[in-house]
Structures are given as C-alpha cells and as structure tokens.
Amino acid sequence: MKLRSLFVFVVLLGETSIAQVSNSDGDEKGINIADLVEMSGDWFIAYRDGVKQVQADETLPAVNEHTSSFVLKRSYFTLKKDLNDVFSVRYTMDLTIDNEGDDAGNVETRLKYLYLMTKPKLHSKLFTSTAIEVGMVHRPWLDYEQKMNTYRVQDNMFIERNRIFNSADFGLTVTGNIGPKMDDDFLKDVNGVMKGKYASYSLGIYNGGGYSGIEKNTNKVVAGRLTVRPFANSLPQLQVSGYFNRGKGNSEFSPDFNQVLGFLAFTEKQYKLTAQLHDGVGDFRARYIDSNDPSRALKNHGYSFFGEYRFGRSPFSLWGRLDEFKVEEIDERTQRIIGGLTYRVNKMIRLILNTEHTTVDNNTEDTYELNLEISF
Known part of the structure; x- marks a missing residue:
C-alpha cells in the first residue's frame, strides 16, 4: 500500500476527531485520530555540501565522496494502536534514498519497527x-541517547556513526x-528522557x-542498559548509564562482538551535557575484522562529548559535538568536530545550520548543511 493511500485511509477512518499527543520531552507530537490510532512522522530534509552521508547498515565501504545537493536524509512514518490496557502495537516505515545497485536514486521503503508491546501488571x-x-x-x-541529543537530523549518534550497531x-x-x-x-519542564526517579533499565x-x-x-x-540518578532528590539532572553488547558479528565466520559503554549526562532546561566512552571488540556487521582471518574481530574504542545551550525563551540553540574513534591493528582513526545553530520555528519544525x-x-x-526537521 502506498504511503498516500495509507494516510488517506487513516484520516477517513478517524473521521473528524483529531487531537495532539505529547512526546517524552513534553512537546506535542503525534495525532490521535478518533481514539483509534496514533499517527506521527519525522522528516529530515537538507541541503548538504561535503562528504556523502553513510549509514551504519549500508553494505558498501565508507568512502570520502564529495556531494553538493538537496537530499532526503530520512523519513519515518509511524502508526501506534492500543489494543487494550495491556497490549499495543507499533508500525514504523523508514523512507530513504537507495544508494546501491540499479535502483540508486529511488526512494526506498522498509520497515524499522513492527512489534507487539505488552505492559504486564506486576503489582510491584x-x-x-x-x-x-x-x-x-x-x-x-x-x-535513550537520541532523546537527549536530538540532532539525529544532522547524522547518526557516535556509536551508529562508527558502525558499531544501529x-x-x-x-x-x-x-x-x-x-x-x-x-x-x-519530566515536563526539565527532561523526560528517564521516567524512573532512581533507575531505569532496558535488556534484550x-x-x-x-x-x-x-x-x-x-x-x-x-544487550542491556542500566541508568541511575545517583542524587535523585538533590541533583536529579545527573544521570549515569552503563551499556553492553555480548555476542557475535553477523557473518558466517561469527567474529566476536563485545562492547561496553559508559555514559554521563547532565540535563537542565536551558542546557544539556553528555559524555560517553566506548570500548569493544568487533561490531554488529562484522566489518572490523582481521583481513587474513575473518573470524577474528579487531579491538576498537572511542569517546564522544555533546552539549547544547538554549538562549532563554528565544527559539535559538547552540550545540556541538566532539568524537574520536579508533580501530586497533589497522590504525584507523576518525575524529569529528560538529557544531550548529538551531532555530525552532515551533514545536514541530526546526531549521538547523x-x-x-x-x-x-x-x-x-x-x-x-542546512537541515529542515519536521516532527509531528
């Protein structure tokens, strides 16, 4: 079913009863149609002059190819439905430009999320x-990280940018x-990224x-994440996280894929500061391997710092990021300095230079780059 047909179907299904819903940061996002289905979207459109953007899941090697063009970076379309007070479902389409094969240049559609969620009543x-x-x-x-560093429109987060996992x-x-x-x-006025007062977790x-x-x-x-507020009553803005992956890279040779990540975040209403340190062996697609022995993964490590400052009640924000990533034995080192100025048109539209x-x-x-982000 084409996206346009699906949109028309949902609107007709909802007749005329439409209401906004809120995201985890307190901003309005999503359209609740007649209490039947929640619809939302994220569009990343840009004019880009520089190195071609490379996604973590692309099969071609990363190359420093210069481009200068208007681009559709990403477009997500999401439907959510509560089946009852315990079960719900989510469906997210990921639209991007195909960069490989005879179809290069066409808009490519694939699924990103398609799951059943249950919220069991544990009475704990x-x-x-x-x-x-x-x-x-x-x-x-x-x-979790993208709800603090909201600049996915510019490019992937540090871990995904360096193709460790998506x-x-x-x-x-x-x-x-x-x-x-x-x-x-x-949660409403400062930051809603972690709803637990003392700790939250994610394991899978x-x-x-x-x-x-x-x-x-x-x-x-x-893989798993544990996040704590060490001073929940006196300094709730501070969060400390640990994360791990343990398994094998996705190839027939099954090289190791083991990773640990430490993360520190301080989130105020006017500013955010984060720091992370990564140390691991291999990656999810088995790219960081010994060229003579594809079953042997290579050690890699790196760090990333991010900060954002909002100018009072004005629509402007200033932000920046510093990354370094290295793969051992092949001595591959990548350093990035990223910075930008943001103008928030409203709660659903941002311009980012x-x-x-x-x-x-x-x-x-x-x-x-000049990025246009539309989130509704």
Whole structure:
C-alpha cells in the first residue's frame, strides 16, 4: 500500500476527531485520530555540501565522496494502536534514498519497527512501568541517547556513526523503571528522557544484524542498559548509564562482538551535557575484522562529548559535538568536530545550520548543511 493511500485511509477512518499527543520531552507530537490510532512522522530534509552521508547498515565501504545537493536524509512514518490496557502495537516505515545497485536514486521503503508491546501488571513497587516488545524492536541504547541529543537530523549518534550497531533489530526487549516514577513537573519542564526517579533499565536478545540485515549465523546478541540518578532528590539532572553488547558479528565466520559503554549526562532546561566512552571488540556487521582471518574481530574504542545551550525563551540553540574513534591493528582513526545553530520555528519544525570537520587517517573533509526537521 502506498504511503498516500495509507494516510488517506487513516484520516477517513478517524473521521473528524483529531487531537495532539505529547512526546517524552513534553512537546506535542503525534495525532490521535478518533481514539483509534496514533499517527506521527519525522522528516529530515537538507541541503548538504561535503562528504556523502553513510549509514551504519549500508553494505558498501565508507568512502570520502564529495556531494553538493538537496537530499532526503530520512523519513519515518509511524502508526501506534492500543489494543487494550495491556497490549499495543507499533508500525514504523523508514523512507530513504537507495544508494546501491540499479535502483540508486529511488526512494526506498522498509520497515524499522513492527512489534507487539505488552505492559504486564506486576503489582510491584520495585519494578515499575515494565514493558516488553517482541518483533522488530528498539535496541536498548540509541533511543535513550537520541532523546537527549536530538540532532539525529544532522547524522547518526557516535556509536551508529562508527558502525558499531544501529537502533533496531529483530528480537525481544524488556524495559522498565526501578522504583517510583520521577516527579511529573521535572519530566515536563526539565527532561523526560528517564521516567524512573532512581533507575531505569532496558535488556534484550537480538539476531544481531540490525533491522535491515538478514541473519547470517545462528548466534544471538544480548544487550542491556542500566541508568541511575545517583542524587535523585538533590541533583536529579545527573544521570549515569552503563551499556553492553555480548555476542557475535553477523557473518558466517561469527567474529566476536563485545562492547561496553559508559555514559554521563547532565540535563537542565536551558542546557544539556553528555559524555560517553566506548570500548569493544568487533561490531554488529562484522566489518572490523582481521583481513587474513575473518573470524577474528579487531579491538576498537572511542569517546564522544555533546552539549547544547538554549538562549532563554528565544527559539535559538547552540550545540556541538566532539568524537574520536579508533580501530586497533589497522590504525584507523576518525575524529569529528560538529557544531550548529538551531532555530525552532515551533514545536514541530526546526531549521538547523551546521558544519562538520572530519579527519580520517589525516585526510580532512569539511561538510556544511542546512537541515529542515519536521516532527509531528
């Protein structure tokens, strides 16, 4: 079914009763149609001059190819439906430009999320807001980080940008809080990324190759995140997270894919600061391997810092990011300095002017962009 036909069907189904719903940051996002289905979308459109953008799930090697053009970076279309007070479903289409084969240049459509969620009633004061996703589901990390660093429109987050893993996979994810919910005023006015007052977690088991990768072996990857507020009552803005992957890379040779990640975040209403440190062996698509022995994964490590400052009640924000990533033995080192100025037109539209200075093994490229982000 074409996207246009699906949109018309949903609107007709909902007749005339339409209402806004809110996202986790308190902003209005999504359209509730006659209490039957919730519809939302995210569009990333840009004018880009510089190195061609490379996605983590692309099969072609990353090359420093210069481009200068208007581009559709990504377009997501989501439908959600509550089946009852326990079960719900989600369907998300991912539209992008095909960069490979005879169809290069065409708009390509694929599924990103397609899952059943259940929220069991555990009647526990320790484990609260428990939810289980089954199908094409969220992996435990990137969805969490992207609610603090909201500049996915510019490019992927540090881990995905360096092709360690992506945001979704075939499998099962369990999420929830440890202890009570955070104060509603804080979640609404400051930051709603972690709803647990003291801690939250996400744990799952996955095929390992990502939502766009066919399974090439019989191994599974186990991944998990634990986030805590060490000073929940006196300094709730501070969050500390740990994350891990343990399994095999998605190839017939099954090289190791093991990773640990440490993350520190301080989120105020006017500004956000994050820092992360990654150390691992291999990756989800088995790219970082010994060229003479594809069953042996290579060590890799790196770090990333991000900051954003909002100018009071004005629509302007200033933000920046610093990354470094290295693959051992082949001495492949990538450094990135990213910065930009944001103008928020309203709660659903942003204009983002940014630049990126990237150095890969002493070869430097500068990229300049004007991004239009539409989120509804």
